[in-house]
Amino acid sequence: MSYQFDFYSVLDYAEVLQQGILMTIRLTVIGAGAGVALGIFGAWARTQGPAWLKPIVSAYVEVIRNTPFLVQLFFIFFGLPGIGVQITELHAAMLAMVINLGAYSTEIIRAGVAATARGQIEAGLSLSMTHLQVFRHIILRPALQKVWPALSSQIVIVMLGSSVCSQIAVEELSFAANFIQSRNFRAFEAYFVSTLIYLAMAILLRQLLRYIGQRFVVQRRTAVSTRAVAILSGGQA
Amino acid sequence: MIGFSLWDILRNLLLALRWTVALSLLSFLLGGTLGMALLFMGNARSRLLRKLIRVYIEVFQGTPLLMQLFLVFFGLALFGMEVPAWLAASLALTFWSASFLAEIWRGCVASIVSGQWEASACLAMSHFQQMRYIILPQALRIAIAPTVGFGVQIIKATAVTSIIGFIELSKAGTIITNATFEPFTVFGLVGLIYFLLCWPLSKYSQFLERKCNVAHRH
Amino acid sequence: MSLIAIENVKKSYGSNLVLNGINLEIDAGEVIAIIGKSGSGKSTLLRCINGLETIDEGIISVGDVLLGRSERELRALRLRVGMIFQQFNLFSHLSVGQNVMIAPVIVKGVKQQTVRELAQQNLARVGLAEKFDSYPDQLSGGQQQRVAIARALSMQPQALLCDEITSALDPELVNEVLSVVRKLATEGMTLVMVTHEMRFAREVCDRVVFMHQGKVHEIGAPEEFFTNPKSPELQQFLGMACV
Numbered sequence: 270m271s272y273q274f275d276f277y278s279v280l281d282y283a284e285v286l287q288q289g290i291l292m293t294i295r296l297t298v299i300g301a302g303a304g305v306a307l308g309i310f311g312a313w314a315r316t317q318g319p320a321w322l323k324p325i326v327s328a329y330v331e332v333i334r335n336t337p338f339l340v341q342l343f344f345i346f347f348g349l350p351g352i353g354v355q356i357t358e359l360h361a362a363m364l365a366m367v368i369n370l371g372a373y374s375t376e377i378i379r380a381g382v383a384a385t386a387r388g389q390i391e392a393g394l395s396l397s398m399t400h401l402q403v404f405r406h407i408i409l410r411p412a413l414q415k416v417w418p419a420l421s422s423q424i425v426i427v428m429l430g431s432s433v434c435s436q437i438a439v440e441e442l443s444f445a446a447n448f449i450q451s452r453n454f455r456a457f458e459a460y461f462v463s464t465l466i467y468l469a470m471a472i473l474l475r476q477l478l479r480y481i482g483q484r485f486v487v488q489r490r491t492a493v494s495t496r497a498v499a500i501l502s503g504g505q506a
Numbered sequence: 507m508i509g510f511s512l513w514d515i516l517r518n519l520l521l522a523l524r525w526t527v528a529l530s531l532l533s534f535l536l537g538g539t540l541g542m543a544l545l546f547m548g549n550a551r552s553r554l555l556r557k558l559i560r561v562y563i564e565v566f567q568g569t570p571l572l573m574q575l576f577l578v579f580f581g582l583a584l585f586g587m588e589v590p591a592w593l594a595a596s597l598a599l600t601f602w603s604a605s606f607l608a609e610i611w612r613g614c615v616a617s618i619v620s621g622q623w624e625a626s627a628c629l630a631m632s633h634f635q636q637m638r639y640i641i642l643p644q645a646l647r648i649a650i651a652p653t654v655g656f657g658v659q660i661i662k663a664t665a666v667t668s669i670i671g672f673i674e675l676s677k678a679g680t681i682i683t684n685a686t687f688e689p690f691t692v693f694g695l696v697g698l699i700y701f702l703l704c705w706p707l708s709k710y711s712q713f714l715e716r717k718c719n720v721a722h723r724h
Numbered sequence: 725m726s727l728i729a730i731e732n733v734k735k736s737y738g739s740n741l742v743l744n745g746i747n748l749e750i751d752a753g754e755v756i757a758i759i760g761k762s763g764s765g766k767s768t769l770l771r772c773i774n775g776l777e778t779i780d781e782g783i784i785s786v787g788d789v790l791l792g793r794s795e796r797e798l799r800a801l802r803l804r805v806g807m808i809f810q811q812f813n814l815f816s817h818l819s820v821g822q823n824v825m826i827a828p829v830i831v832k833g834v835k836q837q838t839v840r841e842l843a844q845q846n847l848a849r850v851g852l853a854e855k856f857d858s859y860p861d862q863l864s865g866g867q868q869q870r871v872a873i874a875r876a877l878s879m880q881p882q883a884l885l886c887d888e889i890t891s892a893l894d895p896e897l898v899n900e901v902l903s904v905v906r907k908l909a910t911e912g913m914t915l916v917m918v919t920h921e922m923r924f925a926r927e928v929c930d931r932v933v934f935m936h937q938g939k940v941h942e943i944g945a946p947e948e949f950f951t952n953p954k955s956p957e958l959q960q961f962l963g964m965a966c967v
Contacts, residue, residue, distance in 0.1 A: 272584045335658065335704035336697045337665035339676055344693040347683060351690035391776055392813035392872075396827035396879060397802035399795065406826060410817050425568075432570035436669060443572060456580040464573040471568040 308374025
């Protein structure tokens with residue numbers, strides 16, 4: 270038997286794909302932004318938080334890291350209405366992604382925080398800073414610098430995981446692919462094209478996160494140091 | 507309307523759990539074997555082969571598992587055959603886990619201090635002998651913790667196979683919810699069962715990591 | 725009225741009695757050196773004064789502030805007394821100027837412009853005005869320690885605690901740090917220094933304290949102290965033959 274591949278029929282639906290891409294980006298931006306913020310809070314809670322908060326955050330982290338994202342999504346979207354909480358599919362997806370990334374980034378950032386040298390903390394305390402000030406000004410940025418690669422990986426994983434949100438009818442890229450193949454019956458081509466798009470997005474996202482890391486997390490502003498870095502990495506002065 | 511007891515729900519979920527465990531084990535074994543092959547091929551003399559392996563790993567780590575699943579499912583269907591869900595699921599998970607395991611193990615081998623390579627080369631060992639007697643035994647010890655940790659990822663990944671109709675724990679949850687109209691209870695139980703399956707493995711992996719770090723300090 | 729009063733302070737680490745009843749009074753403007761073998765409790769005593777270590781018994785006060793246990797009480801104390809560490813402990817992600825400015829801004833809420841000027845003055849005081857925008861990893865050990873001194877001075881403390889501040893420095897860099905300390909001493913700063921630099925202690929300090937097994941074993945003005953040590957333990961420590 271011969272199968273004629275027909276990728277053009279997929280590209281006829283470029284509009285649909287575009288909508289899907291935009292929705293995936295939207296989900297990722299909100300998921301990553303709020304998720305990392307939640308992770309910073311979680312890392313603070315686990316290292317400096319009040320005694321009653323620590324076990325709650327630990328339990329949250331363990332539960333999320335040991336259950337599938339799909340189940341978390343379904344629990345939020347299908348389960349919450351079961352106890353009277355109404356939620357749209359988009360909000361459910363965003364909430365699930367934030368909660369999911371929040372748990373993983375809590376662990377990742379906590380590792381960075383725990384690696385802070387004691388002396389740095391003591392110096393801050395000796396200058397009469399509160400523990401919260403020490404966390405915010407002394408501990409946090411070096412910790413984020415250390416764990417930025419791991420955090421970036423996790424953000425990419427969450428972006429790829431957003432494909433599962435198509436199952437609750439959120440109109441992101443996978444949903445677009447489903448839609449297209451239900452119309453033109455070219456399932457393989459539709460999924461092939463969207464897979465390529467995901468791959469491109471993953472590569473671009475990694476580049477973007479690396480740029481953000483260099484520009485905002487590792488903030489060096491002297492002309493001397495950037496020149497030194499350039500020389501050390503083999504470039505011209 | 508038929509009333510369902512908690513036990514009815516739980517019983518059906520536990521029956522489906524068998525398939526989650528079976529799929530996880532199968533994917534782990536097949537994926538591990540393929541991953542080991544990828545590891546050796548990744549160190550091949552041929553630059554083309556090394557590049558291909560890198561592309562394989564980049565593709566399977568840089569695309570959603572759901573898409574990989576659909577591609578295998580519909581791709582196999584192109585050959586005219588009826589693809590059972592379990593076959594597509596096993597194949598897709600095998601390819602997926604192989605890429606991650608190969609990367610994990612590559613990291614473990616790379617972390618073996620170069621002095622070990624040099625010392626064994628000076629004893630006139632061949633590349634294969636170096637790997638078999640010196641490098642792999644040490645790499646294996648470092649690799650156990652992250653490999654067990656990845657086992658947890660495989661178990662969680664099986665949930666996605668429910669989408670192509672494979673009847674494992676998550677699919678059972680969906681079916682039972684549609685029958686009982688109690689999504690909160692049903693998915694709550696589903697989550698609990700996954701947790702009870704994964705958490706001990708996660709803890710064991712952390713235990714192994716601590717043990718390995720202690721052993722490494724000399 | 726003494727600036728720093730230490731009364732009957734005791735501290736144990738588990739079963740190990742590190743401080744066994746310390747009594748010490750330090751007047752404003754005094755420069756005190758604390759010497760002794762490792763394990764004698766000298767660093768621990770210093771770290772108790774600003775609350776980095778807790779005490780089991782006794783009273784410590786700086787000016788009118790009593791050493792308490794709550795975070796608020798500790799912070800009140802730390803506004804009065806600054807600390808310089810053996811390992812400098814500069815904030816590596818901040819520039820030199822930012823290191824010196826950060827505490828007055830976030831703790832005291834002083835305006836950025838005022839703080840900037842004060843920071844530049846303090847850096848000039850330690851001889852590093854031109855390094856305002858450099859980063860700690862671009863400086864030598866001696867320079868980093870001098871920045872640490874400027875940073876502590878930025879909070880305008882009444883006293884400075886110096887915990888072996890030259891021990892981690894290469895020998896040729898020790899003098900640049902000690903000359904800054906000497907200058908602070910002549911300007912009237914109260915200094916409590918745990919140190920191994922005997923010559924410096926002899927030249928600059930008003931009194932020297934010898935600690936042994938958790939107690940103040942001997943104390944006196946440098947001339948008497950170094951030329952005529954009374955206790956055999958101090959004699960042994962100073963490497964003198966028995967009289």
